[in-house]
Amino acid sequence: MADPADLHVADLHPAVDDPTLNSMNFLNEVAQHYPEAVSLAAGRPYEEFFDVAAPHRHLETFRRHLVDDLGQSPTQVHRTLFQYGRTKGIVHHLVARHLVVDEGVTVDPEAIVVTVGCQEAMFLVLRALRADPRDVLLALAPTYVGLTGAARLLDLPVLPVAGGPAGVDLADLREQVRRARSAGLRPRACYVMPDFANPSGVSMGLADRRRLLDLAAEEDLLLLEDNPYGLFPAGDAGRLPTLKALDTARRVVYLGSFAKTVLPGARVGYVVADQRVAGADGSVSLLADQLARIKSMVTVNTSAIAQAVIGGALLAHGCSLVAATVRERAAYARNLRHLLDGLARRFPADTSPVRWKAPAGGFFVVVTVPFTVDDVLLHRSAREYGLLWTPMAHFYDGTAPVDALRLSVSAVTPEQIDLGLDRLVALVADETARRAASTGVR
Amino acid sequence: MADPADLHVADLHPAVDDPTLNSMNFLNEVAQHYPEAVSLAAGRPYEEFFDVAAPHRHLETFRRHLVDDLGQSPTQVHRTLFQYGRTKGIVHHLVARHLVVDEGVTVDPEAIVVTVGCQEAMFLVLRALRADPRDVLLALAPTYVGLTGAARLLDLPVLPVAGGPAGVDLADLREQVRRARSAGLRPRACYVMPDFANPSGVSMGLADRRRLLDLAAEEDLLLLEDNPYGLFPAGDAGRLPTLKALDTARRVVYLGSFAKTVLPGARVGYVVADQRVAGADGSVSLLADQLARIKSMVTVNTSAIAQAVIGGALLAHGCSLVAATVRERAAYARNLRHLLDGLARRFPADTSPVRWKAPAGGFFVVVTVPFTVDDVLLHRSAREYGLLWTPMAHFYDGTAPVDALRLSVSAVTPEQIDLGLDRLVALVADETARRAASTGVR
Numbered sequence: 001m002a003d004p005a006d007l008h009v010a011d012l013h014p015a016v017d018d019p020t021l022n023s024m025n026f027l028n029e030v031a032q033h034y035p036e037a038v039s040l041a042a043g044r045p046y047e048e049f050f051d052v053a054a055p056h057r058h059l060e061t062f063r064r065h066l067v068d069d070l071g072q073s074p075t076q077v078h079r080t081l082f083q084y085g086r087t088k089g090i091v092h093h094l095v096a097r098h099l100v101v102d103e104g105v106t107v108d109p110e111a112i113v114v115t116v117g118c119q120e121a122m123f124l125v126l127r128a129l130r131a132d133p134r135d136v137l138l139a140l141a142p143t144y145v146g147l148t149g150a151a152r153l154l155d156l157p158v159l160p161v162a163g164g165p166a167g168v169d170l171a172d173l174r175e176q177v178r179r180a181r182s183a184g185l186r187p188r189a190c191y192v193m194p195d196f197a198n199p200s201g202v203s204m205g206l207a208d209r210r211r212l213l214d215l216a217a218e219e220d221l222l223l224l225e226d227n228p229y230g231l232f233p234a235g236d237a238g239r240l241p242t243l244k245a246l247d248t249a250r251r252v253v254y255l256g257s258f259a260k261t262v263l264p265g266a267r268v269g270y271v272v273a274d275q276r277v278a279g280a281d282g283s284v285s286l287l288a289d290q291l292a293r294i295k296s297m298v299t300v301n302t303s304a305i306a307q308a309v310i311g312g313a314l315l316a317h318g319c320s321l322v323a324a325t326v327r328e329r330a331a332y333a334r335n336l337r338h339l340l341d342g343l344a345r346r347f348p349a350d351t352s353p354v355r356w357k358a359p360a361g362g363f364f365v366v367v368t369v370p371f372t373v374d375d376v377l378l379h380r381s382a383r384e385y386g387l388l389w390t391p392m393a394h395f396y397d398g399t400a401p402v403d404a405l406r407l408s409v410s411a412v413t414p415e416q417i418d419l420g421l422d423r424l425v426a427l428v429a430d431e432t433a434r435r436a437a438s439t440g441v442r
Numbered sequence: 443m444a445d446p447a448d449l450h451v452a453d454l455h456p457a458v459d460d461p462t463l464n465s466m467n468f469l470n471e472v473a474q475h476y477p478e479a480v481s482l483a484a485g486r487p488y489e490e491f492f493d494v495a496a497p498h499r500h501l502e503t504f505r506r507h508l509v510d511d512l513g514q515s516p517t518q519v520h521r522t523l524f525q526y527g528r529t530k531g532i533v534h535h536l537v538a539r540h541l542v543v544d545e546g547v548t549v550d551p552e553a554i555v556v557t558v559g560c561q562e563a564m565f566l567v568l569r570a571l572r573a574d575p576r577d578v579l580l581a582l583a584p585t586y587v588g589l590t591g592a593a594r595l596l597d598l599p600v601l602p603v604a605g606g607p608a609g610v611d612l613a614d615l616r617e618q619v620r621r622a623r624s625a626g627l628r629p630r631a632c633y634v635m636p637d638f639a640n641p642s643g644v645s646m647g648l649a650d651r652r653r654l655l656d657l658a659a660e661e662d663l664l665l666l667e668d669n670p671y672g673l674f675p676a677g678d679a680g681r682l683p684t685l686k687a688l689d690t691a692r693r694v695v696y697l698g699s700f701a702k703t704v705l706p707g708a709r710v711g712y713v714v715a716d717q718r719v720a721g722a723d724g725s726v727s728l729l730a731d732q733l734a735r736i737k738s739m740v741t742v743n744t745s746a747i748a749q750a751v752i753g754g755a756l757l758a759h760g761c762s763l764v765a766a767t768v769r770e771r772a773a774y775a776r777n778l779r780h781l782l783d784g785l786a787r788r789f790p791a792d793t794s795p796v797r798w799k800a801p802a803g804g805f806f807v808v809v810t811v812p813f814t815v816d817d818v819l820l821h822r823s824a825r826e827y828g829l830l831w832t833p834m835a836h837f838y839d840g841t842a843p844v845d846a847l848r849l850s851v852s853a854v855t856p857e858q859i860d861l862g863l864d865r866l867v868a869l870v871a872d873e874t875a876r877r878a879a880s881t882g883v884r
Binding site for chain 2: 078116152296304306
């Protein structure tokens with residue numbers, strides 16, 4: 001054949017050519033292209049405490065749990081670890097225990113679906129909720145790209161809701177719901193990350209959490225609560241109750257991840273979906289069971305080996321991830337303080353136009369600069385300054401210019417933070433001068 | 443609230459109420475409800491050789507491979523095993539070597555995407571190919587329910603093509619393609635399982651494989667080749683080349699599974715997608731890269747821990763699964779012979795109306811009986827006879843009565859096969875008498 005192509009992108013699902021999916025790709029490629037650059041871009045967990053013996057230890061702990069606590073015979077143990085297994089997972093009871101111990105949330109283990117990372121949990125929930133073309137999802141902006149990407153794959157429009165300095169603009173949320181309904185659309189849920197959000201770093205206050213739940217009830221809306229960073233408060237203020245902990249009317253579908261608290265390499269997350277679903281025949285099931293049906297046709301079940309590693313890690317600390325992540329929490333808090341102190345020293349409020357809001361925990365700080373931050377600038381930052389960060393534009397729909405970047409403190413040392421910030425100072429100074437010069441010329 | 447329901451099935455994606463997804467569920471529930479019954483239903487792999495030490499050994503083998511063969515430092519090893527990783531996987535080079543060694547197929551490792559079992563591979567391919575509502579998939583009937591279920595989740599209609607005794611009715615395939623096109627539809631691909639198919643047990647001959655490839659080229663159709671059972675021939679005839687081995691024009695997307703050859707508990711499969719995809723900007727990429735973009739929003743990447751277990755198992759046998767599965771192959775061949783001999787002894791051709799076609803390998807035998815086989819009969823078989831099997835109706839679209847059942851030999855002993863067949867004799871005799879009596883009454 002003279003034509004070297006077998007297929008054309010235009011004949012594939014439009015998501016493959018969508019800016020959201022390309023953005024993920026682009027950011028990974030930049031990082032791979034400049035391996036020597038200091039990366040304040042990656043939201044990966046800290047690597048210093050990784051231990052090559054840990055998976056072996058956790059596997060063995062979970063195996064003993066099957067024998068000692070669940071009374072499984074050797075044949076049953078083999079079957080649990082090696083065979084096809086329960087669609088909703090084999091560590092659901094331990095996840096439920098963790099939720100009691102660490103979050104004060106009591107849920108029926110049957111309402112939990114263990115998933116291939118939190119990404120699959122989001123995907124399953126969106127697949128279930130997107131029933132027809134009128135359905136739309138609301139999401140607080142700026143929004144995690146994994147959520148937007150999953151929605152794109154399912155042809156589910158995402159309507160942005162203003163996040164603002166408090167993490168949620170309730171008036172705008174109500175307005176967006178009403179506007180969507182007037183346009184004949186069905187807002188199915190609103191996606192929120194109330195604790196140390198990615199990318200904004202912002203946390204919702206307790207009063208706003210309660211108001212958000214009230215609004216969800218009034219507007220008959222589900223809330224999809226994503227909580228990957230909640231265990232990492234940095235200051236003395238500590239942690240606030242999750243929406244799920246405050247939820248008395250099953251308004252909240254809770255999305256959980258073990259990537260940041262145990263290890264990403266297991267790819268284990270979960271969803272708590274205790275909503276009651278009425279069938280046409282009058283039967284009532286849990287939303288978790290409907291999600292499991294979908295999961296059986298996406299990944300069948302989550303790797304039992306991977307689940308066993310997570311299960312063992314949970315068992316090693318009485319199912320408390322607060323207890324399991326003491327070292328990690330201290331490292332993230334130290335790094336966040338180091339970054340915030342370093343920013344304050346390098347960009348004094350009285351002389352510098354650079355601004356940021358100090359988050360109370362988590363991995364991310366958003367820095368606003370006096371110029372547009374785009375992919376071209378990221379390339380130059382990597383090439384000329386040896387510094388990687390994430391343009392905030394990737395977390396917004398549309399093409400409006402954004403003058404902010406996201407810095408991450410999770411996978412670096414204090415020394416790398418200092419080096420990175422010194423480079424950021426140089427970049428900001430040069431870029432400000434360049435823009436001033438180019439404005440002056442006109 | 444007086445209303446106990448938070449949601450209604452009618453407001454969820456229609457797939458959750460689809461017979462295909464319910465069928466999976468139903469079959470699992472029947473099996474759980476009658477744990478004491480002999481199960482000739484489950485297509486699970488043989489459990490006798492499962493070894494609780496194996497995951498530890500494989501993990502360590504793969505770790506040594508990272509150090510010794512790939513020259514990774516301790517930090518890099520940690521990152522490979524524990525961090526977020528390459529979307530297309532970390533054992534792609536070993537999968538490529540396996541394909542050379544066992545299948546005589548040489549592919550660029552970059553054209554391989556390692557997936558969460560073969561199910562995710564199917565799901566990603568169908569998501570990529572389903573670009574608009576005119577798109578349809580062809581599939582040889584009877585069809586594996588996992589394929590039909592994934593298609594349902596993506597609103598992709600599946601048009602059945604006659605399989606027939608040769609595994610594929612080429613005239614019907616051509617007819618279905620043309621009929622679909624006349625109706626304004628776009629047949630994107632045809633799903634086939636050429637070796638010891640699930641559920642039919644049938645294998646395509648070599649001449650038919652070549653003819654199928656020619657037809658695919660003439661009709662500009664992709665072939666989705668699913669090959670979970672190919673390594674398990676039962677007789678002296680051995681194995682035939684896969685479609686991918688015969689494919690000189692990148693017509694075949696090859697779907698692979700390690701569930702039957704290593705272990706299901708890892709949930710690792712893969713897809714070979716070496717098709718060249720032209721972008722609107724003139725760029726050319728591999729279909730594998732487009733699938734990876736989709737995967738990044740479904741599961742991010744396949745568990746590195748699970749991949750390491752599979753990687754170690756491959757390395758332990760020079761990447762030959764033919765070498766790794768000597769014991770399993772012998773067990774399946776022994777069981778299949780035992781089942782076929784047992785059927786012949788119990789249902790002599792000259793006196794019994796029960797019929798079957800002896801497969802040349804794999805896990806499954808389809809048995810035709812002189813009455814309709816439905817879910818009600820399965821329940822009675824489990825309850826009154828202590829025997830589980832799979833009604834063939836589950837593998838066909840529509841509600842036409844089917845007079846056949848699928849027996850599986852993969853997860854049982856010869857003794858259980860004997861016991862199961864004795865019970866099948868009783869069921870068939872009683873059911874034949876019952877139907878005769880009920881016909882006589884009319």
